[in-house]
Amino acid sequence: MKKIKYLFFCLIAIGLTTNAQEKIHVVSHQGETIVTDPSQGSNSYKRMAKFPEASKPIRSIILNLKFECPDKMRCADWDYVDHIKARQVNDTTVYEIARMLTPYGGFFQKDWGFEWRVDVTDFSLILRDEVEIDYIHTGYEDNKSRGWKVTVDFEIIYGKPVANPLAVHKLYDGNFKYGFKDDPIENHLVPITYKAKSNNGFSKIKIHQTGHGMDANGCGEFCSKYRDILFNGAVIDRQDLWMECGDNPLFPQAGTWIFDRANWCPGYLVQPDEVLLNTEAGKSFTVDINMEPYETENPSANELLSAFVIEYESPNAKNDVTLTDIIQPSTKVTHKRKNPFGGLPVIQVKNNGSNPLKKMNIEYYIEGEKPQKYKWTGDIQFGESAAITLPTEVFSKKEQAKFHVSLSKPNGKTDAFKADNEMVSNYERPDILPDTIVVYYKSNNKPWQNNYSIVNSFGEVAFAKDSIHIKPSTVYQDTIHLKPGNYNFKFNDTEGDGLEFWFKAKDGRGEVKLLDANGKAIKQFGSDFGSHINYNFSVQPDMLYELDNEPSVGVFPARTQGPITLDYFCNTPANVKVLIVDQEDETKVFEAHNYMNFSKGTLTYDLSYLPKNRYYILVYMNDKGVYKNRIRLKE
Incomplete structure (x- = not known):
């Protein structure tokens, strides 16, 4: 019998104005280590949690799910199905309120973490009073050395429901x-x-x-x-x-x-x-x-x-719009492919009124700057959501700031529930780049999959390159002169496998980086990026740019019979150390290599003498760890 633990919710008051939202958090699982049960293929973690009483009106419930590497284990390896189920204490019916597909965590570091969100408001009748929340982790991998550290947090906002x-x-x-x-x-x-x-x-x-x-x-x-x-x-x-x-x-x-x-x-x-x-x-x-x-x-x-x-029941209001998210600018990890950001903001709204949403007012601004006003028109039906691009660029010289958005006058009427019409996100200033940049592109063995462009906020193309004349395993350097403004560098891979992928060793490995006119790196990108690189930057004549002085390291292939290649690039020469160690016990060092005053080059190793196993390759720059990746030898 598993020990049943009671967790209580904490009340967080959000403001004191008439538009304030009263919010609480009910945490059923707080940083718990989750592992498999290989004998059953499923492991249950049941915890009791105290939710609001039935008489308390609930506007929304968002489930926040956070994954981290466990304190005394490494992150787990496999993409297993996990279920989050709820059962009221006096009921036998179990409801799956959320489902998680775990990541491949083989080379996540100890400080890794990620958080996802899903709306579970539709289960508000179930999430009342005492509820058993069961986190079920499936799979068969080893449960002594790997797992996940999991937090299940229900973010509950009080207020009149969209519909009862x-x-x-x-x-x-x-x-x-x-x-x-x-x-x-x-x-x-x-x-x-x-x-x-x-x-x-x-x-x-x-x-x-x-x-x-x-x-x-x-x-x-x-x-x-x-x-x-x-x-x-x-x-x-x-x-x-x-x-x-x-x-x-x-x-x-x-x-x-x-x-x-x-x-x-x-x-x-x-x-x-x-x-x-x-x-x-x-x-x-x-x-x-x-x-x-x-x-x-x-x-x-x-x-x-x-x-x-x-x-x-029927919707409680005819005109009711909700600001559900700010996509750009944002620091949410689920939006990190689109941020940091300077340009035309993107928000997400939902129509919670029975009338189709045809128009509304939107006000937005970076804290300390003049608010921008936008009269939006469109057509969003009841219960539907839409992403809206706002027409005026946002940019601040501050490295960090608050970005405010508010909605009003849906269909020209008073919003029936104003408390969810405002939102604040974290703005991080995009990188400042010089007006002359060099796109350094080393193709892999399938260059026809790649194209790239630089476009400003309003869709004007400053530079574009297709794959027609690109040859395999060739270095290209394109010098581009840019006017002041906000830009997006987009590098596409039509196959969705980036410029390298361990499973496709025959495709080879490519690289992309942005250099200044002196050949110094100002932005370096990992080659294992999937479908695209999406990088926002700004050119500001009165602001200085910074170099990307962190080393770029890539090892290929990750699955090998012996030979591996390590590419290293850094603006600054340093003492570089490369170690080959056992995956399960990093104190077991099989090879150690030292390179003095080293800044860039290609290094090769042959591990064919080692037994079939999984190893880590570790790279240190002036004794600071800068790279860690797994090598599958003879698998």
Whole structure:
């Protein structure tokens, strides 16, 4: 029997004005070490948490999930499915409220951490009073030397709901076989009929679905199939269950993180699919999920699916807009591919009013500067979200500042709930670059996959290079002169595997860096970046630029029969030390190399004499660790 622990919530008051939001945090798992149970393939961590009483109105609930490396272990290796489930203390029904796909953590350092968010407001009827929150970690890897440090934090904002919830119905919940001729998945995903509550205004279907298993066609993990949602016998939604992983904000990872998958990626908190249902008060309705017809010999695919129908009263307001996120500028790790940022800000809003959102006022500014005002027009239906690009650039000479956004007058009317109309993000000034830069590009063996450009905030192209005349394993240096302004450097890889990837050693390794007119590095990029490099910078004549004096180190291939190559580049000569050590015990040093007054070059090693194993290669600059990566030898 696992020990049941009671965790209490803390109250955080946000401001004292009439527009303030009262917020609390309920933390069910606080920095707990999570490991597998190889004997079962699943390990349960049940904790009791105290949520608000049923009489307290809840506006929203956001689940914040934080992963770190454990204090006394290294980060775990594999992309396993984890479930977060909730059960009210006096109920036997268990609800999957969130699903996590763990990252490949093989070379994450001790100070690594990442945090994801998902909206779980639809489960507000369940998250009341005493609730058992079960974090279930699946998998079979070693549980003595690796794991995760996990925090599960429910961020609850009090206030009038968008619509009053009436009931949560579990539609499907299971690991359904897919591709079996004698037992098709539709034998299990059968239509289910409910009778709507007498005060029902609308309903919502909410789905967590990921594909797993590996048959001859790559199904279910590596094949794209569509899914239909039927309401009263008619298809109201069709979606391809497929996700591109090369632009994952958590990158690089140790395993096959770039490979596109069936509705998930390694290192990803599932954002559930939601479809509104036009249910009528007191009348019966039928909901059904159908998968694309599929049969194969020797099937092994599974669709891991949980689906719920949530009934609501009619929306509480006709005109109600919510500012749900500031994407640029932001310091959130989930937005790090798009930041730091100077340029046209991007926000995300949601229409929570029953009337379509046709217009509103937006005010935005960096703290201490003149507010900008924008009269937005468009069309956002009830329950839908949209990203909005604001028309005026934001830039501050301050390295850090607060960025403010506020919404008002949805459809020209008073907002029914003003407390979620304002938000503040952290602005970090983009790098300052000189007006003359050099794009240094060393192609890998497949240069036709690459192109790059420099574009200002308003879409004007300052420089662009396609792949037509690029040769394999060749260095190109393009000198570009820029006017003052804010810019984006975009380097694309159409295959989504960057300029190097351990699984594709035959593709070779390339490099990208930005240099000044003297050949010094001002920005260096890792080669294992997936789909693209997205780098924002600013050219300001009255501001000095700084050099990127951190060394750039790359080792290739990461999976080898013996030979490896280490590329090193640094603006400053230093004493460089390279160590080859055992992965499980870094005190076991197999090779040590010292290079005095070294700044750049290519170093080669042959490890073929060592036994099959996994090793780390460590690089030190003046005795400071600057690089650590894993080598798979003879695997």
